[in-house]
Amino acid sequence: MLLIKIIAFAAILYLIKQLLYPYYRPVGKKQKNSTRIFEKNRRLEEIKRKRRVRKIALAELYAFRLPFMQSREALRKALHRLGLDKRPEEIWLEQDLALIGGLLLAVVALSGNIVLGLIVMMCIPVFYFIPTDELDKEVKRRNTNIALDFPQFYSMVFYQYSKSINVYLADVINDFLPNANDDMAEELNIMLQNIDFSDEEYALKQLKKRVPVYHIIKFCDIMETRLNGYDNVSRMQYLKNDLDRSRISELETELEKRIAKNNVIQTSIIIILGLYILIYYFITIIGSMEMFM
Numbered sequence: 001m002l003l004i005k006i007i008a009f010a011a012i013l014y015l016i017k018q019l020l021y022p023y024y025r026p027v028g029k030k031q032k033n034s035t036r037i038f039e040k041n042r043r044l045e046e047i048k049r050k051r052r053v054r055k056i057a058l059a060e061l062y063a064f065r066l067p068f069m070q071s072r073e074a075l076r077k078a079l080h081r082l083g084l085d086k087r088p089e090e091i092w093l094e095q096d097l098a099l100i101g102g103l104l105l106a107v108v109a110l111s112g113n114i115v116l117g118l119i120v121m122m123c124i125p126v127f128y129f130i131p132t133d134e135l136d137k138e139v140k141r142r143n144t145n146i147a148l149d150f151p152q153f154y155s156m157v158f159y160q161y162s163k164s165i166n167v168y169l170a171d172v173i174n175d176f177l178p179n180a181n182d183d184m185a186e187e188l189n190i191m192l193q194n195i196d197f198s199d200e201e202y203a204l205k206q207l208k209k210r211v212p213v214y215h216i217i218k219f220c221d222i223m224e225t226r227l228n229g230y231d232n233v234s235r236m237q238y239l240k241n242d243l244d245r246s247r248i249s250e251l252e253t254e255l256e257k258r259i260a261k262n263n264v265i266q267t268s269i270i271i272i273l274g275l276y277i278l279i280y281y282f283i284t285i286i287g288s289m290e291m292f293m
Contacts, residue, residue: 059089063096070132078135081142081210094131102127142183147213148250149184151243152176154219158240161226162233169200169223187211201227215243 065072075088102124110117153176160167173188180188187210194203204220222235 055090055093056087059087059093063089063093065092066095069095075132075135078139081139082135091131091135095128098127098130099124143211143213145181145183146187146211147215149181150213150215150219151247153180153184153188154215154240154243157219157223158236161236169203170195215239215246218242 069092070078070088072088075091079086079088079091102120106117106120106124109120156176157169157172160172170192173192177185177188187207190210191203191207194206201224204223208217208220218239222232222239225232225235
C-alpha cells in the first residue's frame with residue numbers, strides 16, 4: 001500500500017513538472033538579459049526604420065537637384081553597385097541641407113568676422129560634395145580591388161578554356177572563390193546567382209554593367225563570343241598577355257611609390273636630425289657664452 005502511494009505521489013509530481021512548471025518557473029538571469037538586448041535592438045531598429053521613412057518622405061517632397069549634381073541614374077547605379085538601401089533623392093537632400101546650412105553659417109560668420117566667413121564659404125563645397133564623393137571613392141576602391149584580383153581569376157579561366165570549349169563558367173568561379181578577396185568574391189557570387197537565374201550570357205552582361213573596367217569588359221565580350229561556339233583562344237591569349245603587362249606595370253608603379261615614400265621618410269629623418277644637431281650646438285654655444293659673461 002505504501003509503495004502504491006509513493007508511486008502515485010511521484011506520478012503527481014511528474015505531471016506537475018511537465019504540465020504546470022513550464023508556465024510558472026522563474027526566468028533565468030541569462031534569459032532576461034537576452035530578452036532585454038533583443039527588445040533594445042528591436043526598438044533601435046524600429047526607430048531607424050521610422051527615421052528612414054521620414055527622411056524618404058522629406059526627400060521626395062523637398063529635395064531638388066541642381067545642374068551640377070549627379071543624375072538620378074548615376075546615383076542609382078552607384079547605390080545598387082554598393083548594395084546600399086538608399087534612394088537618389090536622399091543623396092540630393094543631404095547635399096541640399098549641406099548647401100543651405102553652409103550658406104546660413106557663412107552669413108552668420110560674415111556678420112561677426114569677414115575672414116571667418118570667407119573660410120566657412122570656402123568649406124561649403126567640401127561638405128556639399130561629401131555624400132557623392134564617398135560613393136565614388138567606395139566604388140573606385142571596389143573596382144580597384146577587383147582589378148587587382150582579376151588577372152589571377154582570368155588565368156584560371158584561360159587555363160580551363162584553352163583545354164576545352166565545353167567548360168562551365170560556374171565551375172571555374174566556384175574553384176576560384178576560396179582564393180578571391182572580399183570584393184571579388186561578392187561579384188563572383190552575384191555572377192553565380194545570375195547564372196542560376198538565367199544563363200552565362202546574362203551573367204556576363206550584368207557583370208559588364210556592374211564593373212565597367214576595361215579588362216573585365218574585354219573578358220565578358222570574349223566569353224560571350226565563346227558561348228556562341230567560336231574557339232577564340234588567340235583573343236583569350238592576347239587578353240592574358242595584356243593583363244600580364246598591366247600587372248607588371250602596376251607592380252612597377254607600386255615599387256616607385258614605395259621608393260619615393262622611403263626617400264621622403266629618409267629626407268625627413270635627416271632634416272629632423274640636422275635640426276636637432278643645430279639646436280643642440282646652439283644651446284651649447286649659448287651656455288658657453290653665459291659662462292664667460
